[in-house]
Amino acid sequence: MPLYDVKLLCRSFVQTQIYLAFMGTVVDAANKEANGSAAEKKTTVVFVLGGPGSGKGTQCANIVQHFGYTHLSAGDLLRAEIKSGSENGTMIQNMIKEGKIVPSEVTIKLLQKAILENGNDKFLIDGFPRNEENRAAFEEVTKIEPEFVLFFDCSEEEMERRLLGRNQGREDDNIETIRKRFKVFLESSLPVVQYYESKGKVRKIDAAKPIEEVFEAVKAVFNAKDEKAAA
Numbered sequence: 394m395p396l397y398d399v400k401l402l403c404r405s406f407v408q409t410q411i412y413l414a415f416m417g418t419v420v421d422a423a424n425k426e427a428n429g430s431a432a433e434k435k436t437t438v439v440f441v442l443g444g445p446g447s448g449k450g451t452q453c454a455n456i457v458q459h460f461g462y463t464h465l466s467a468g469d470l471l472r473a474e475i476k477s478g479s480e481n482g483t484m485i486q487n488m489i490k491e492g493k494i495v496p497s498e499v500t501i502k503l504l505q506k507a508i509l510e511n512g513n514d515k516f517l518i519d520g521f522p523r524n525e526e527n528r529a530a531f532e533e534v535t536k537i538e539p540e541f542v543l544f545f546d547c548s549e550e551e552m553e554r555r556l557l558g559r560n561q562g563r564e565d566d567n568i569e570t571i572r573k574r575f576k577v578f579l580e581s582s583l584p585v586v587q588y589y590e591s592k593g594k595v596r597k598i599d600a601a602k603p604i605e606e607v608f609e610a611v612k613a614v615f616n617a618k619d620e621k622a623a624a
């Protein structure tokens with residue numbers, strides 16, 4: 394084997410070791426923070442993914458009404474953490490303002506706590522996992538595999554229109570941050586959707602349609618799940 398290839402192999406080995414060591418730290422930190430493990434509770438989880446403004450929150454509210462899930466929005470939990478004046482608040486706020494993804498241990502700790510404190514056993518986890526680190530660390534810490542992944546597919550033009558009209562006073566709904574969030578979505582979040590696609594877990598919804606039509610498609614997915622469970 395030429396020396397060049399050996400060098401490449403060594404570099405890739407070292408990179409893998411660094412990644413594994415890093416993941417170990419993330420998982421240890423999240424485990425230390427959480428009381429118990431969400432895996433100890435029998436839990437059904439559906440991940441709700443899609444670009445910023447694709448309608449995740451809107452459809453989750455409908456799913457809660459019709460199918461009795463509890464909605465956990467990773468973004469809402471992070472914004473509540475900022476408001477609570479926690480020691481991580483400033484760091485979270487700065488990252489959200491820059492359209493960046495907050496370190497996994499912070500988000501997973503919040504999700505795990507919300508799952509454990511809730512009496513329900515079925516959860517929609519909205520806006521998570523947003524990158525490979527989110528995905529792997531959540532699985533490692535909670536041992537939970539999603540039932541399926543609901544993916545809202547929408548064009549950037551439409552999502553941009555919706556975000557600029559959302560009017561919730563969010564610091565990240567300005568055109569500069571929106572563009573950064575789109576870039577992060579393409580580069581970091583879509584690969585997570587592709588990962589679940591390869592496992593046959595993605596239920597893709599055309600999210601460009603009006604809200605009621607999108608919900609018809611969503612209902613079909615959840616009804617199919619219930620029918621399968623009853624069979």
Ligand SMILES: Nc1ncnc2c1ncn2[C@@H]1O[C@H](COP(=O)(O)OP(=O)(O)O)[C@@H](O)[C@H]1O
Pocket residue numbers: 443444445446447448449450451452555556558559560600601602603604605607
């Ligand atoms: N299918 C749709 N058609 C038009 N507007 C929508 C649709 N779904 C959601 N919206 C609006 O778009 C904005 C973003 O929706 P939201 O559910 O907050 O998205 P996300 O949670 O994916 O960021 C909101 O103002 C919402 O009312």
Ligand SMILES: Nc1ccn([C@H]2C[C@H](O)[C@@H](COP(=O)(O)OP(=O)(O)O)O2)c(=O)n1
Pocket residue numbers: 443444445446449466467468469471488489492493494495496500519520521522523527565574
């Ligand atoms: N898993 C997550 C989810 C959200 N965040 C941060 C970064 C995101 O740009 C913001 C807003 O996410 P949220 O899901 O509330 O909203 P959008 O889907 O971007 O409209 O929160 C995160 O760091 N990690």
